[in-house]
Amino acid sequence: MSFTEPPAPIPLFKVFMPESVMPHLQQTLMSGHIGEGPRVPEFEAALAQWLGVPSVVAVNSGTSSLQLALRLAGVGPGDEVVTTPLTCAATNEPILALGGRAVWADIDPTTGNLLAADVARKCTPRTKAILAVHWGGYPCDLEALAAVARQHSIPLIEDAAHALGSSYQGQRIGGYSDYVCFSFQAIKLLTTGDGGALVCKSDADDQRARRLRWFGLDRRIEAGDCRWEQSIEEHGYKFHMNDIAATIGLEQLRFLDDNLARHQAHAARYDAVLQGFSQxxxxxxxxxxxxxxxxxxxxxxxxxxxxxxxxxxxxxxxRVHVRNDRYAMFAASAGGALPGVDVFDAEQVNIPCGWWLSLADVDTVVQALQTYEANA
Ligand SMILES: Cc1ncc(COP(=O)(O)O)c(C=O)c1O
Structure with missing residues (x-):
C-alpha cells in the first residue's frame, strides 16, 4: 500500500531570504566586526532614507524598540499606558517590564485598530503614553489618536511591527508620531533574523535611545584607553543591532519594494473578490x-x-494574535467592557497574501473563498 502525502498548503507566512545575501554575510562574518560595527549605521541610514525620516535607531528586536520607546516616554512603576489588547503579547509585555500597567482601550471591529474615543475615555493623570498597533499593517487613525495624546500632554507610540511600507496621509509610516517601532523578526516584510528599529521624533530622544540600547554608554566616546571609563548616567540595556543582522537587512532592503508590491497586489485582488460577500x-x-x-x-x-x-x-x-487581556500576567489591568474587541476577537482570521504566492496560488485562495461563500 502506498500513501501520497497531500501537497503542503499555501502557507500564511514564509521567510524571505535572497541568495544574494550570502557573499555579504560571509564578508561580515570574516571581517572582525560581528557585533555593532560599520554595517549597523549603514543599515540605519538606508532604512531612514527608505522611510523618509531623518534618523533610525536599530535594535535587536521589535520588542526592544517598544521597551525603549516606553522608557523614553517616561513609563515607570505604577504608570499607565493605554493600549490595545488585540495584538502580539510583545506589544504589551514591555509595559510590565518597566513596572507599568496596561489599560485596555476598545478597538474598531471593522479594522482591528484602537478607537480614539475610547482611548480618550481611558486616559487618566497616571497615563504616560498611548500605544497603538497598526493591525496587519493598516494604519490607525493617527490624527485622532495624536489629538488625544496632545490633550493629555503624553506621547503617542506606534507599534508598526506589521506596518513597514504602510502609508498614512501620503507619508510612509515612521515619521508621524513621537515614537515608531518596527520589527524585523523572521517572518516580517523585511527580516534581519531578529531585529527592530525605533524612530524618534526628537533628536534628544534619538541620542538617548542610542545610549539606552547599549548599557547607557555613548559608543562614540573613547574615554582614555577604554570607553567603559565614561560615566553611565542611567542604566540601559543590551538592545543594539549587530552587524550580522544589519548585513542581512541591507540586502533585504533591495527587495522590499517588490515584495511589498506583491503583498498589496494580492490584497487588492481579495478586496475586489470579496465585494458583496456576506460570509x-x-x-x-x-x-x-x-x-x-x-x-x-x-x-x-x-x-x-x-x-x-x-x-x-x-x-x-x-489567527495570528489573540487578545492579551485574558493573560494572567495582565490581571492587574483594567478596561471594562470592550465590545469591539469581543467582536473582532471572535471573527478575525488571516489568509495567505504575501510575496510567496504565485498567481495560481492567489487563484486557489480566491476559489476557496468563493466556494465558502456559496456554501456557507
Ligand atoms: C504587533 C507586534 N508588536 C511587536 C512584535 C515584536 O516584535 P519582535 O518579534 O521583533 O520582538 C510583534 C511580532 O513579532 C508584533 O506582531
Whole structure:
C-alpha cells in the first residue's frame, strides 16, 4: 500500500531570504566586526532614507524598540499606558517590564485598530503614553489618536511591527508620531533574523535611545584607553543591532519594494473578490491610508468551519494574535467592557497574501473563498 502525502498548503507566512545575501554575510562574518560595527549605521541610514525620516535607531528586536520607546516616554512603576489588547503579547509585555500597567482601550471591529474615543475615555493623570498597533499593517487613525495624546500632554507610540511600507496621509509610516517601532523578526516584510528599529521624533530622544540600547554608554566616546571609563548616567540595556543582522537587512532592503508590491497586489485582488460577500468580510479601508498588508484579515461568523474549508482547499488560515487581556500576567489591568474587541476577537482570521504566492496560488485562495461563500 502506498500513501501520497497531500501537497503542503499555501502557507500564511514564509521567510524571505535572497541568495544574494550570502557573499555579504560571509564578508561580515570574516571581517572582525560581528557585533555593532560599520554595517549597523549603514543599515540605519538606508532604512531612514527608505522611510523618509531623518534618523533610525536599530535594535535587536521589535520588542526592544517598544521597551525603549516606553522608557523614553517616561513609563515607570505604577504608570499607565493605554493600549490595545488585540495584538502580539510583545506589544504589551514591555509595559510590565518597566513596572507599568496596561489599560485596555476598545478597538474598531471593522479594522482591528484602537478607537480614539475610547482611548480618550481611558486616559487618566497616571497615563504616560498611548500605544497603538497598526493591525496587519493598516494604519490607525493617527490624527485622532495624536489629538488625544496632545490633550493629555503624553506621547503617542506606534507599534508598526506589521506596518513597514504602510502609508498614512501620503507619508510612509515612521515619521508621524513621537515614537515608531518596527520589527524585523523572521517572518516580517523585511527580516534581519531578529531585529527592530525605533524612530524618534526628537533628536534628544534619538541620542538617548542610542545610549539606552547599549548599557547607557555613548559608543562614540573613547574615554582614555577604554570607553567603559565614561560615566553611565542611567542604566540601559543590551538592545543594539549587530552587524550580522544589519548585513542581512541591507540586502533585504533591495527587495522590499517588490515584495511589498506583491503583498498589496494580492490584497487588492481579495478586496475586489470579496465585494458583496456576506460570509467572508474584508476589513474597512479609508482612502487616506494604505496597508502594507503583512496580514490579510477577514471576518467570518464560523471561524473553525472557515479554517477547515480553506485547509481542505490547500490554503492555510488562522489567527495570528489573540487578545492579551485574558493573560494572567495582565490581571492587574483594567478596561471594562470592550465590545469591539469581543467582536473582532471572535471573527478575525488571516489568509495567505504575501510575496510567496504565485498567481495560481492567489487563484486557489480566491476559489476557496468563493466556494465558502456559496456554501456557507
Ligand atoms: C504587533 C507586534 N508588536 C511587536 C512584535 C515584536 O516584535 P519582535 O518579534 O521583533 O520582538 C510583534 C511580532 O513579532 C508584533 O506582531
Amino acid at each position: 467572508v468580510r474584508p476589513l474597512a479601508r479609508s482612502p487616506d491610508r494604505h496597508s502594507a498588508h503583512w496580514l490579510y484579515t477577514v471576518r467570518v461568523d464560523r471561524r473553525a468551519a472557515f479554517v477547515a474549508h480553506l485547509q481542505a482547499a490547500g490554503v492555510a488560515a488562522s
